[in-house]
Every structure is written in structure tokens, then in C-alpha cells.
Amino acid sequence: MNVFLLPVEVTRDIEKSIAKFWWSSSQSSSSKINWMSWERMAKHKTAGGMGFRNFRDFNIAMLGKQGWRFIINPNNLVSRLYKAKYFADSDFIHAKIGNSPSFIWRSIIQAKQLLREGIRWRIGRGDSIQVMNQPWLMEEDNPFITTNSQSLEGRTVDSFLVTGIRQWDVNQIQEHFNTRDQGFKSAYRYLQLQKGQWNIEDNSSIWNKLWRIKAPPKSLNLVWRALSQCLPTMSQLQSKHVPVQSTCPVCKSEAETIMHSLVNCPIARQCWFMVLPGQYWDVNMEFTGWIKMVFELESKSKCAEVVMVCWTIWRARNDLVWNQKYTRVTRIVAEAKQHLTQWNFAQNRLSWASLQLSVEGDGAVVWVRPVTNTVKVSVDAAVFEDRDAVGFGLIARDSDGMLIAAKSIVHPHLVSPVTAEAMAVKEALSWIDEMQWATVALESDCLVVIQAIRSSAPMRSHFGVIIEECRSFLARFHKVFYFLLNDLRIWLLIS
């Protein structure tokens, strides 16, 4: 897959095998039914899918990596060979397939368009980059300027920089560019609106809510299946032409739809009586509408309980169908609560450890005193997906633990968590430089960032650009030492 473009049939076979495995592992009764097309399964979780990969796209993305290597390592042997043979007079981006292409070249050139769309100029002086028609914005999905203005024709990026320093001329930018190009809107939303593919208004909110619930994944998967009409109730099986009666195997009085088995069946109703007293149980609606209402009106912890109870109701139903084992209502509810409590406990053990009052030597993470006359700066980043922003917190304390200064910064642009950590370290270094403290211990909990700063490898991604800025800050200091404090935290000692 690295160098060859697999035939479409092969990628389809891979996808088929995965789908077969996924659907057969969940229910013995319906092992041969694929309840959903791969296309829907491969959608992002917030769009109602399960987030599987589209293998054709994955294959092309891997080939793109080979093309990328031609661009960034033009002097290695393979790049020189391919250049001599296939694009002697141009670069890879403008290469043509040629007269007698090898299988590998034919594969790699398929990824050219992808690279063209993904590649970005990195702004240095900015004088060689045209404002229009060149990819230089940070926006992930459309790096081209969308402002349609004649005043931008023929201008280069440096004309929007303040002379002498690496800073944008904000007034000029506001005057000439539309708000999207000013970078205030997330690329993600922009793409959604442009494509018009995902049903943002309607469904994504319920998917978002579902996947954010803190409950065991198996219970979330069950509710996902119920919402996607993929739960093998008798009625659903009938709709897939399985020769079964549609009557509910539990109460034997009504047709077993998804809403019936999880909410309206007498046993389920009694469960909801206990979990949601006096509410929602006497309803005549589809399961999607019912759960939407619960998600909207109930607290997060209640939603987790509801999802978990759905799972135990369904398991009790299966126990009856497959093992002729009857489960009492009180037990269904109690088991759900117990299960959830245990799961939460297991999830929270780590974070609890760090909140406990410290007992020396118990392994808990505590604030560590720097050596005398050293300022200690702790830094951390947070990603706010719902607000399309990232935030950084910086705090400086002396060797007695007394607060000297603190700072928080919000950056109105969503980036990956590790990029956010790198940005936080850069902000901290800039702050240290500005405050002119003599000796500083900078503490971060992101090993990846510190390792990247320490290595000398050139990185051409957005992350790499920030790392290089960190390196250039560090170059201004007199001495820099790195310490691995424990598994979680790293110090940079700067003087």
C-alpha cells in the first residue's frame, strides 16, 4: 500500500472482511447480516458513522507520502532517479505521467492532486508568495484565499507583514480580506458548509452528544446501533428478510421494534420507572426522538445512566432469547448502575491520584520545588473543540512555591492537542524572555514537544514551524538543560 495503488476490488475486499468481522462479532443471531453500508460506517463518528477508514483514500494518502519525499528530499538517490526519468524539467507537483510509466510511478502520481491540495507555503520573508492562487493559509482544507478583490492581484504576502518584524499588519488584513481568510473561522465548519454533505443541523448534534457521554464504549455502541436502525430486533430482522415472527420474545404481545424492546416493552418500562421516575416512559415515538429528548433534558451523568440501562435491558432480552434466563427488573437497573460506577472508578483512578494530598513516596504527582533562586514556570494547553479554540495557562512560582506571575492566552483557532502543547511551550518561552528572569525551570507534561525541540531534524509541518520558533527562543538563552523529572513531566532549565 506504500508504493502501489491497490486495485479498487482489493480495497473493497479488505473493507468487506472488516465489515464482516465487525458485524459477526456482535450478535450470533444475525452474524451474516451487514446492517450498514461501508460508506456509512466510514463516516466520522459525529456524522453517524463508526469512523472506519475508506481504504482507497488511505492508500492514496500513503502514496502521497512518497510524493512528499520527492519534494522534501530532492537529493536522495530515489528522488534523483525519479526526477531524471519522469520530471526532469519540472517539480513533482507539475510532473506528468509520461510515455512508459512504471507501475510504481503510475501509483505515486495518483497522489499528486492530493499533495497539491495539502501542501502549504511556509511564510518566511513572504516576498516570493503570491497572495492569490497559492496555498499559504493555515486552513486545513482550503489553504487558498477566497476573498475576491482586485486589490490583491499581483501582491505578495510580504506586503501584509509589518516591515522588520514577523508580524501581520492587522489593519491591512481587516481592510482587504473577508472574515474567513482573516482566520477567524474554523476550516472544519467552512468545509462542512461548502460541501453541504453532512447534516449539521439535524443529526450531528445527537451524535456529538452520544460520543461525549462518559459511559463504557459497548453501551455507546449499542445506542449507536439502535439509532442507526442496526439493532437486530425481530422487526429489524424481518425487514432484512430473515424468516422470524416480529412478536417481542419478552412480552409476546407487540411487535418488537427498537423503541419497543428498549423503552416500551413492560420490563423496559419498569426499568425507566426507576431510572427516570414519572418521565418519558409513556411515549409514542421513535427511539431516535426519545433518546434525543432525554439527551436534551437530562444531566450528563443521567445520560450515561440511561445509555448503560439501554445496554443492560438489551442484554437481559438476549439472555432470555438465547439462554432462557430471566432477569429481574431491579437487577437490570442495579447492574447498570454498578457497571457504570466501576467503569467510572477505573477511568478516574489516574486523575484522582494527582488530586490526593501528597504523601511522600506514594507515587502521586506533586509540585516539585526548583532549586533556590530559580523561577519555575509550569505550562499547559487545553483544546476547546466546541469553541474552535485552544487555550494556554502559564504560572510562575518561586522556590518556596509562592506565586510570582500568571498568564492565560486563548488562541481562536482549533489545532491538534500536540500542536497546542507546542504553542503553549512557545508562549512560555516568549514570556520568560520578556520577563527576564535569571534562571528558570520550565515544566511541561508533553514529552513529544520537548523531544522535538531537542532533536535537530527539520520538520515542515505546522507543528514543526512552532518547534523551530521554540528553538530560536532557546538559542537566545545562556544555557539550557533538559531533565526528565518523572514519567509525566519534563523540565527545561534555562539561564
Ligand SMILES: [Zn+2]
Ligand atoms: Zn415486549
